[in-house]
Amino acid sequence: MGVTTLRPFTDWPIQNPALQALYEEVRDERTPHAILFVGPAAVTRAFAEFFAKSLLCTGTEAPCGTCPSCHQMEANNHPDFLQVLSDDGASVKAAQIEQVQARLKLRGHGQRPVVYLIEGMDKLTAVAANRLLKTLEEPVSSTIALLTAENDGRVLPTILSRAFLYRLTSGDSVWDDPLPDSLLHSDSEQNLSFAGVLKPVIQWTQHLFRDGDFTLRFAADLMKQTESYNIEDVLHVLIVWLRDLLHYRLEEHESLVCREFIQDMRVQSESVSEGQLLEVISIVMETKRRVGSHVAARLNVEQMCIRIREVFRIV
């Protein structure tokens, strides 16, 4: 990855011990050539895109969100990221895999990696699977295959044996970032400052997910409603809440943090998909990292709102 280093693992939008091991492989420049992500389609797609963005980023901390590569990923036109998506649950055809192979051959053997994503390994036709095996058997050193499946029990053993499998919903997800000290005090008011931020955050996402007429007013609202708090703490609580919505949708109830707001969770999780949540979590985490001074904070939060809005426009 050259001078690019990875953002800390605690920034990854999904965390569990297996993904931590994958993180360490990437960090140590031992990224597997073929990776199979198993989980709900929306989750595996969003995570694979985040992972590809991390591999291709040319900024200082991957994914930085600001380098030309990250911009190309966000615009869906990165020349070194090839995708064969399985929309509407249709199975990927052999011809689509051949197209990827043809494009892989055109790439030089440069130092920059080429990443390709092929969805629906559990729905591949035998012909398509055989085409793919050819590529998996002769990996080019700088090529990384990201494969996805909802049910690994239906993936051909020949493909399973050539890819490292990572489950994206294991029920044991660990978000290894405790609340900041400024939100947690050792006295009896322990939860007051957390709750003080959480309530406006829940209201804010309620508007965000349900109000189609989304405007920059939301950035101002979030800043105003939480103005007595550090904006980084506010964004941290927002991430905790968004992760709870994701856990709720994935029925990982044992991982919920804000259990007393389970009714709000139920209502809000209906209007947002797992993939959208992952994307939004990733955007908010990135914003939290670069939010900086108070003057910059407002601009960064506005930028965050614009990007979140795009997440909901695409789908």
Ligand SMILES: [Zn+2]
């Ligand atoms: Zn970047």
